[in-house]
Structures are given as C-alpha cells and as structure tokens.
Amino acid sequence: MSKDDRYLTTFGGLLAFLYLAFGVFEAIGGIGYDGEWLGALCVQGNVMDAFVLLVIGAVFAFGLRERRDGSAFMLIGMALGIVFLAIYLVLMGANALGLLIFGSEHMEGWTAMDSMRPGLYLGILATVGGCIWRRRLSPSRLSRAGA
Amino acid sequence: MSEVTDEGAKKAIRVALCGNPNVGKSSLFNALTGSRQHVGNWPGVTVERKSGYRNYRGHRIEIVDLPGTYSLIASAKDEEVATRYIIEEDPDVVLQVVDSSNLERNLYLTMQLMEFGKPMVLAMNMSDITEERGDSLDLDALKRFLGTPAVRTVASQGIGLEDLLDAVVGAATKPPADRRVGYGELEATISDLREMIDKDGEISSRFSSRWMATRLIENDSYVRRLLSDRSIWQDIEPYLSRMDREESEMDLADSRYSVIDEVVVLSCRRCKPKRSVSDNMDRVLVHKYLGIPIFLILLWGAFELTFSAATPFMDLIDSGFAELGTWVADNVQPDWLASLMADGIIGGVGSVLIFLPNIIIMFLILGILEDSGYLARVAFLMDRLMNRIGLQGKSAIPLLMGFGCNIPAIMATRSIDDRKDRLITIMATPFMSCSARLPVFILFAGAFFSHMAGTIIFMMYMIGIVVAIVTAKLLRTFVFKGEPSAFIMELPPYRLPTIRSVGVHTWDRAYMYVRKAGTIILLGVVAIWALASLPFGVEYGGEDSWIAIIGKVFEPLVEPLGFDWRIAVALLFGFIAKEIVVGGLMTLYGAGESEDALTDALKADGSLNQVNAFGLMTFSLLYMPCVAAAGVIWGETRSWKWTLFSVAYGIAIAYVIALLIWQIGGPLFG
Numbered sequence: 001m002s003k004d005d006r007y008l009t010t011f012g013g014l015l016a017f018l019y020l021a022f023g024v025f026e027a028i029g030g031i032g033y034d035g036e037w038l039g040a041l042c043v044q045g046n047v048m049d050a051f052v053l054l055v056i057g058a059v060f061a062f063g064l065r066e067r068r069d070g071s072a073f074m075l076i077g078m079a080l081g082i083v084f085l086a087i088y089l090v091l092m093g094a095n096a097l098g099l100l101i102f103g104s105e106h107m108e109g110w111t112a113m114d115s116m117r118p119g120l121y122l123g124i125l126a127t128v129g130g131c132i133w134r135r136r137l138s139p140s141r142l143s144r145a146g147a
Numbered sequence: 148m149s150e151v152t153d154e155g156a157k158k159a160i161r162v163a164l165c166g167n168p169n170v171g172k173s174s175l176f177n178a179l180t181g182s183r184q185h186v187g188n189w190p191g192v193t194v195e196r197k198s199g200y201r202n203y204r205g206h207r208i209e210i211v212d213l214p215g216t217y218s219l220i221a222s223a224k225d226e227e228v229a230t231r232y233i234i235e236e237d238p239d240v241v242l243q244v245v246d247s248s249n250l251e252r253n254l255y256l257t258m259q260l261m262e263f264g265k266p267m268v269l270a271m272n273m274s275d276i277t278e279e280r281g282d283s284l285d286l287d288a289l290k291r292f293l294g295t296p297a298v299r300t301v302a303s304q305g306i307g308l309e310d311l312l313d314a315v316v317g318a319a320t321k322p323p324a325d326r327r328v329g330y331g332e333l334e335a336t337i338s339d340l341r342e343m344i345d346k347d348g349e350i351s352s353r354f355s356s357r358w359m360a361t362r363l364i365e366n367d368s369y370v371r372r373l374l375s376d377r378s379i380w381q382d383i384e385p386y387l388s389r390m391d392r393e394e395s396e397m398d399l400a401d402s403r404y405s406v407i408d409e410v411v412v413l414s415c416r417r418c419k420p421k422r423s424v425s426d427n428m429d430r431v432l433v434h435k436y437l438g439i440p441i442f443l444i445l446l447w448g449a450f451e452l453t454f455s456a457a458t459p460f461m462d463l464i465d466s467g468f469a470e471l472g473t474w475v476a477d478n479v480q481p482d483w484l485a486s487l488m489a490d491g492i493i494g495g496v497g498s499v500l501i502f503l504p505n506i507i508i509m510f511l512i513l514g515i516l517e518d519s520g521y522l523a524r525v526a527f528l529m530d531r532l533m534n535r536i537g538l539q540g541k542s543a544i545p546l547l548m549g550f551g552c553n554i555p556a557i558m559a560t561r562s563i564d565d566r567k568d569r570l571i572t573i574m575a576t577p578f579m580s581c582s583a584r585l586p587v588f589i590l591f592a593g594a595f596f597s598h599m600a601g602t603i604i605f606m607m608y609m610i611g612i613v614v615a616i617v618t619a620k621l622l623r624t625f626v627f628k629g630e631p632s633a634f635i636m637e638l639p640p641y642r643l644p645t646i647r648s649v650g651v652h653t654w655d656r657a658y659m660y661v662r663k664a665g666t667i668i669l670l671g672v673v674a675i676w677a678l679a680s681l682p683f684g685v686e687y688g689g690e691d692s693w694i695a696i697i698g699k700v701f702e703p704l705v706e707p708l709g710f711d712w713r714i715a716v717a718l719l720f721g722f723i724a725k726e727i728v729v730g731g732l733m734t735l736y737g738a739g740e741s742e743d744a745l746t747d748a749l750k751a752d753g754s755l756n757q758v759n760a761f762g763l764m765t766f767s768l769l770y771m772p773c774v775a776a777a778g779v780i781w782g783e784t785r786s787w788k789w790t791l792f793s794v795a796y797g798i799a800i801a802y803v804i805a806l807l808i809w810q811i812g813g814p815l816f817g
Contacts, residue, residue: 048447048601052444052448055437055440058436058437059437062436069427073430075427076431076432080441091451093456094457095455098462
C-alpha cells in the first residue's frame with residue numbers, strides 16, 4: 001500500500017466512524033428519543049437521513065475491509081458525501097430563496113439552522129477529502145456523454 | 148424527421164445507421180441530421196427506426212437510425228427491426244457505428260455486414276475514450292484490411308462528421324470491396340449451398356449467395372422462411388439436416404473471431420484490457436451489499452430535491468396564477484365567462500403548470516443518472532431480484548424508464564426477446580410511478596405530510612416498485628410458467644453528462660408537459676367546469692350540478708376507501724391523464740386559481756385526513772396511468788385481452804390497497 005493510500009484509508013476510517021455514529025444518532029432521534037445533546041448536534045431525528053448517513057458510513061467501512069480496492073470505496077464514499085452535501089445545500093438555498101421572495105411570514109420563521117443537519121457538516125469533511133484527493137476523484141477522468 | 152441543409156440537393160442516398168447497442172448511433176444521427184432523438188448511456192434506448200435527412204455536396208442523404216444489434220441474426224424485436232431493414236430495404240450504404248474502445252466485440256457485426264455485400268462505412272466512434280486510455284487506432288491499416296472506409300468520430304462533440312459524410316458519398320458511388328472471411332473446412336459446405344441457391348435466379352439476384360449460405364448454416368429463421376417456399380428448398384433442407392449445425396455455427400464464429408483478432412493486432416496499438424475508472428467505480432456501485440442501498444439513498448435524494456428545491460418556484464408560479472385569476476374575476480364579464488376563465492381554465496391548467504419546476508428538476512436528475520451510465524448499473528443490480536421474481540434483468544430497463552413516462556417504457560420492452568418475459572414486463576410497467584402522478588403526490592404530501600413530504604413521495608415510488616414486482620411474480624407463477632430467459636448485459640462506461648444532452652432531454656419533457664397542460668388537460672378541466680356549472684342557474688359544483696350527479700353515482704364505490712364524490716370525479720377524469728386529478732380537484736373545490744387555496748381547502752375538508760390522503764395517492768399511483776398508456780399496451784401486445792386485463796387489474800389492485808389503507812389505517816390513525 002502506498003503512502004497516499006494509507007492516508008486515504010485513515011481519513012476514510014475517520015469518516016466511516018463519524019457517518020455511522022451520526023447515522024445511529026439520527027435513527028435514535030427518529031424513533032422518538034429527544035435528548036438535548038441531539039439538538040446540539042443538529043440531529044433532526046429523520047429516519048431517511050439516518051439511512052443516508054449509515055449507507056455512506058458503510059461504504060467507508062467496507063473500504064477498510066478491502067485490501068486491494070479500499071481506495072475505490074473511500075473515493076466513492078467521499079463522492080456520495082459531497083453529493084448529499086450538495087443536495088442539502090440546494091434544499092437550504094430553496095428555503096432561503098422562499099424567504100427572500102415571500103418574506104418571513106410565508107416561511108413561518110425559518111432560519112438557516114433549521115436546515116442544518118449532520119449530512120451537511122460531515123459533507124464538508126468529505127469535501128475536504130475530495131479536495132486532497134481531487135486528482136483521483138476528478139470527473140474529468142470520465143469521457144463525455146452523447147448529446 | 149428533421150433536415151440539415153448545406154446546399155441544393157441532387158442525388159438521393161439512403162444510409163442504414165447500425166451498430167451494437169450503446170455505441171452512439173443516436174448521438175451520431177442527431178449530429179448528422181440535426182434531430183433530437185433521445186440518447187441515453189445504456190443499451191436499448193432506440194427500439195424503432197427513425198429517419199432524418201442531410202443535404203451534403205449535392206446529395207440528399209436519408210439516414211435511418213436503427214436499434215442496436217450485436218449480430219445480423221436477430222433474437223429480439225428491436226434487433227429484428229434493424230436486421231430486416233438492412234436485408235429487405237436495400238439501403239445504398241450501411242454506416243456501422245463502432246465503439247473504438249471495444250473493437251473486438253463490435254467487429255463481429257462488421258464481419259457479417261461485409262459478407263452481406265453492401266457498400267459500407269465504419270464510423271469509429273468514441274475515439275476520445277480510446278485515446279484517453281492511451282490506445283491508438285491505425286485507421287489506414289483497418290481500411291486496408293477490411294476494404295472499407297473508416298472515419299474517426301466523436302459524435303457527442305460533432306468531430307469527424309464531414310469526413311464521414313464524404314466517405315458515405317464515396318461509398319455510395321463505388322462498388323463494395325470484395326473482402327470475405329475464410330471458413331476453412333466449411334468452405335466446401337458453403338460452396339455446395341451456394342450452388343443450390345444460385346439455381347434460383349430471383350433469390351440470387353437479390354442477395355449474395357455466399358451470405359445466404361452462411362446464414363443457413365447459422366440456422367437464421369429469416370433466410371429459412373425466405374427459402375422455404377422456393378423449389379430449391381427441396382435440395383437445401385435435406386442437405387442442412389445432415390449437418391452438425393451447432394458445430395458448424397461455432398466454426399463460423401471461430402473463423403470470424405480469428406479474423407477480428409488479426410484486425411485488432413494490425414490496427415490497434417496498446418489495446419490491452421486495463422482496469423478503468425468505470426471498473427473501480429463499479430466495485431462499489433454494483434457491490435453485492437452496498438449497490439441497492441446506494442441506489443435507494445440516491446433515489447430518496449432525488450425526490451427530496453424534486454419536492455423541496457422546487458417549492459419557491461412553485462409558489463412564484465402559484466402567486467402569478469392567483470393574481471391573473473383575481474384580475475380575470477374582477478374584470479371579465481359576463482360572470483359565466485369569468486368563472487370559466489378563472490375557475491376552469493386558469494385554476495385547472497394553472498394547478499397543473501404549478502408543478503412544472505418539479506417536472507424539470509426530476510427530469511434533470513433522471514437525465515444525469517441516465518447519461519452518466521448509473522441507470523444501466525441499476526438494471527444490473529436488479530438482475531438478481533428480477534430473476535428471483537421470474538424476470539430477466541433486461542426487464543429492469545423498461546421498468547426504470549417508467550419513472551419518466553410509462554409510454555416509451557412499454558415500447559422499450561421490444562428489446563426483450565422472450566414473449567412471455569415481454570408480456571410480464573408490459574403488465575408490470577404501468578405501476579412504475581411516471582411524472583404525471585407526481586403532481587398528485589406533491590399536492591397531497593404537501594397538504595397532509597408537509598414535514599416529511601419528500602419521504603412520502605419516495606414511499607409512493609417504492610410502493611409502485613413493490614406492486615410491479617409482485618405482479619410479475621404472480622404472472623410468472625400462475626400464467627406464464629417457466630424460467631426467465633438468460634440475459635447478458637454489457638455495462639456502458641461511466642460518462643460525464645453534458646449540459647446539452649441533459650438540457651435537451653429535460654427541455655423536451657418540460658415542453659411535452661406544458662403542451663399536455665394546454666391541450667388534453669385544458670379540455671378535461673373545461674369539461675369538469677362545464678359539468679360543475681350545468682344545468683344553468685345551479686350553484687357551481689353544488690349538489691344539483693351534473694358533476695355532483697355523476698360523482699354521486701360513483702360515490703358508493705369509493706366511500707369504503709374514504710373518498711367522497713369529488714374525489715370520485717377527479718379519479719374518473721384521471722383516466723384521461725393523471726394531471727387532471729389535480730386540475731379537477733382545483734375546479735371542484737372552487738379553490739380559485741391558487742394551489743395554496745386548494746391545499747387549504749383540502750385540509751379544511753373534514754372528510755380528508757392523512758390516512759385517506761395516503762390512500763388517494765396510492766390509488767392514483769396504481770390505477771391505469773392514462774388512456775395513451777392503454778393504447779400503447781394494445782399496440783405492443785395486439786391483444787384486447789391483455790389490454791383490458793392491464794386496465795382492470797390496475798384498478799382492482801388500486802382499489803384493494805386503498806381499501807386496506809382506509810379500513811385498517813382509518814380506525815388506527817384517522
């Protein structure tokens with residue numbers, strides 16, 4: 001294993017732990033546990049969010065098990081983390097746009113913190129990894145689809 | 148049909164555009180003719196032939212885009228369309244699109260086409276992928292060896308089109324080069340068969356007797372049919388029955404592959420299989436345990452975006468229609484005209500157009516998933532599940548296409564060669580939730596499940612998938628007994644979706660949606676408005692209106708599902724097109740022109756709650772998608788029995804599930 005692959009595996013291991021842990025927190029919130037600490041971590045108690053975090057965590061975790069192709073799992077895990085960061089940012093942006101167009105009355109007191117969730121800040125961490133290993137993750141390594 | 152003109156046209160040239168599935172035929176067709184045929188990064192996108200024209204250097208070139216085929220011996224209906232065209236319609240030039248990055252597999256069809264004896268041109272497409280891989284093609288060596296012009300193209304970027312057209316014009320004006328594959332010991336058999344075929348002057352003047360002889364050895368049903376009523380068949384049939392056909396077929400294929408090996412060695416440098424980016428991605432994305440969960444989270448993400456990201460744009464359109472409706476109501480006279488315009492047209496059509504942002508977002512996402520090659524992986528992931536329910540993996544492609552629109556999805560079943568598998572897939576496809584059902588889901592999920600609307604919509608899609616699977620399993624177990632036919636799927640490489648490709652597809656779908664709103668939906672809501680306003684003098688949509696009378700006839704049927712007469716009418720009109728359900732409710736609830744007002748009216752309706760709203764969404768999901776879908780089922784099956792079964796079965800399933808939801812869920816949560 002090259003030095004770069006070792007760093008990638010360590011980083012992927014950290015992300016595996018975080019995604020799985022926050023996935024469990026979301027699931028706990030989803031089944032009705034209402035601890036204050038969950039609120040502090042912006043855990044919304046959404047079962048589908050929990051599923052997303054657990055699946056991304058599982059991708060990283062499988063990468064730790066794989067000797068030969070571990071890096072592929074880490075890179076896809078990061079890509080998924082970034083995709084969901086983008087989805088959550090678009091959702092946050094859509095709410096902000098609604099606030100901008102229709103004012104606070106229509107948005108019933110929405111603030112940016114209402115859209116904050118673990119997938120967002122863990123996604124930022126995945127993006128940091130994506131930037132470090134951007135050469136290996138670059139979509140430019142794929143050819144273009146037909147038009 | 149479309150046309151691109153360079154200069155005045157003179158001589159007509161007819162070109163058959165053929166090749167293996169997913170090599171970029173439709174991309175090349177679009178680039179050459181200026182058409183906008185749907186292209187996708189998976190096999191089987193084109194299932195019927197399409198024509199386009201190009202005037203080039205004094206020639207009027209008709210280009211016929213054919214479905215992909217691996218061989219001239221067709222096994223599926225779409226392959227038959229391609230082979231029959233090439234054989235029967237006598238095109239001037241056969242233009243084979245070759246995936247340069249997969250030369251060996253593509254050249255098998257080339258060998259068969261060469262034997263057919265028509266002038267040929269090879270478009271060496273996807274050359275960019277080959278070059279990025281570090282491989283290089285020696286086109287001169289290829290041309291010399293095959294005796295056929297070969298042109299480097301990248302259809303998606305419009306590279307090599309002029310050279311290709313020059314080659315087509317050149318090939319049309321010259322006789323084809325006489326190149327043939329040597330079949331060793333089988334040559335004697337071929338020679339005997341040729342002698343017999345040549346005795347029939349009519350046949351031998353139409354087709355190359357050598358080509359027919361090889362087809363007979365390969366047991367091609369088309370050639371057998373062609374000869375079976377000729378006098379020469381009396382000699383041919385006993386001769387063929389004495390042969391070990393299986394052995395001979397294998398010998399033919401071996402000979403062709405040894406020529407292909409030589410071609411590849413001569414013309415391709417460094418063409419050795421290496422592990423690509425796509426291979427690495429597939430280690431994860433089609434992983435035994437992770438593949439399906441990854442697909443599910445991406446699907447959920449797509450529906451979250453479809454619902455939530457569109458909201459401000461929906462609100463904007465909604466307020467626009469509300470303003471327009473108010474203005475019309477205040478300024479138009481007489482009152483009935485104002486009511487027709489505000490309550491009927493603006494309210495009904497507006498309530499459908501409000502969902503345009505959702506439709507655009509959904510097709511953008513579907514386009515990205517399709518063009519990237521990911522949807523082909525989903526079909527691959529589904530293969531195991533499909534086999535378990537008695538279908539082949541190929542059935543997953545039409546089912547997934549059903550998320551966009553059920554009509555092309557039902558047509559896409561033509562790529563399934565086994566008739567039983569095809570019928571089962573046709574019967575299951577209408578349960579896949581198409582975009583027309585989306586407005587119903589968004590309206591009711593938004594009104595009754597606002598905090599988890601995206602998840603509820605995702606559940607609807609899951610229910611559709613489950614019902615499609617159960618339907619397939621039931622049909623396989625009780626009606627079409629047997630094993631699914633074998634399926635080998637070639638996974639296309641992952642590609643970066645282009646803005647143009649995804650944009651064109653999304654634009655076309657959005658345009659279709661708007662056009663539908665302005666035609667069939669407009670007629671539907673005007674009809675509902677008229678029935679709600681008649682007889683003259685009655686209260687609009689009141690108990691004495693014709694619509695109420697019709698609705699009350701059906702009310703006893705839907706009462707056990709927790710629906711009233713207005714829902715019954717909306718569902719009844721939903722047979723025409725599902726969007727009318729929303730437009731109809733807008734008209735029937737007298738919600739004016741604003742979707743928000745309809746949401747409020749639905750919430751205020753004491754007879755509706757989360758349980759029967761969920762039941763209504765499920766009913767809308769499962770009963771027949773639209774009249775056009777039923778028409779396509781008839782067109783594809785040519786059977787009234789199966790068309791009526793599909794409609795009746797859909798209604799029955801929708802009814803039973805909605806009944807269970809209300810009867811069980813009502814007492815618990817209602």
